[in-house]
């Protein structure tokens with residue numbers, strides 16, 4: 001699926017008469033990309049010109065004085081922080097709520113939002129819940145774009161494949177499963193191309209820098225995948241190897257594994273694995289990220305997971 005049309009926008013960053021540091025608001029600061037962003041933006045070179053407001057429901061300490069943590073439940077309403085740029089790394093509806101809550105003279109000039117490429121793969125899922133979730137993500141994306149356009153906010157939406165790195169719940173979950181099972185059933189050879197959270201964080205920083213220092217930013221939607229694509233069995237092997245785990249792959253027909261999973265569910269086992277995940281092993285969950293490479297300089301690393309990262 002192709003990415004949307006983009007155009008270069010000279011989105012001026014209003015600094016105000018007092019030349020205060022630029023203010024960035026990060027929603028979803030404890031998400032993997034958020035952790036990577038904060039680690040980078042905590043470095044001394046950012047301290048003079050930048051103030052980062054990092055929001056999550058958890059109590060978190062600031063690694064530097066110019067990083068200001070906010071413990072705030074966005075389900076209770078948006079946070080009253082005036083910022084020049086918004087980075088949304090949690091559910092998009094919180095970014096929407098924030099933008100809609102701001103007065104017309106708000107300085108917000110640019111927004112970056114992380115979303116999922118799963119909408120390309122799961123729109124027609126046999127699982128009702130998955131289909132509803134995909135429809136709601138697409139609706140939120142469209143509302144965010146429309147709101148940014150209406151308010152003259154330059155916006156970039158990144159739809160990524162599976163994210164990993166830091167304390168991720170994806171690759172670490174597969175590693176835990178490999179560790180738990182004596183043999184891992186393999187049903188298909190669909191392609192996977194996971195994206196490291198630090199690569200997305202770096203992309204956002206580069207784009208922020210371009211907007212802040214050159215007043216240049218392209219509005220649009222880009223799909224992002226990792227530096228290489230692996231078949232599902234190769235993906236399992238890379239995870240096992242990276243985590244130092246023995247792996248015994250057993251190729252089985254879908255029907256047999258479905259039956260075994262249904263029996264396991266009946267006795268309350270493997271409940272975190274859904275039947276729809278099994279058939280998806282045959283599906284290619286990769287995207288075309290040529291637009292991001294050509295227009296944004298997207299250069300993701302190859303997949304090489306380790307126990308800590």
Ligand SMILES: NC(=O)c1ccc[n+]([C@@H]2O[C@H](COP(=O)([O-])OP(=O)(O)OC[C@H]3O[C@@H](n4cnc5c(N)ncnc54)[C@H](OP(=O)(O)O)[C@@H]3O)[C@@H](O)[C@H]2O)c1
Pocket residue numbers: 027028029030031032034055056057058072073074075089090091092114115116117159160161162163164170
């Ligand atoms: N996970 C992936 O592999 C993946 C892949 C592609 C795209 N994405 C996209 O990445 C985004 C994040 O997805 P995710 O699955 O990683 O995590 P998520 O659970 O959607 O969001 C996690 C972040 O949002 C914050 N958050 C959640 N509810 C909150 C609330 N009520 N108030 C304040 N903060 C709240 C969390 O902070 P606290 O829990 O600390 O409060 C955390 O920092 C989504 O747009 C998703 O589509 C994810």
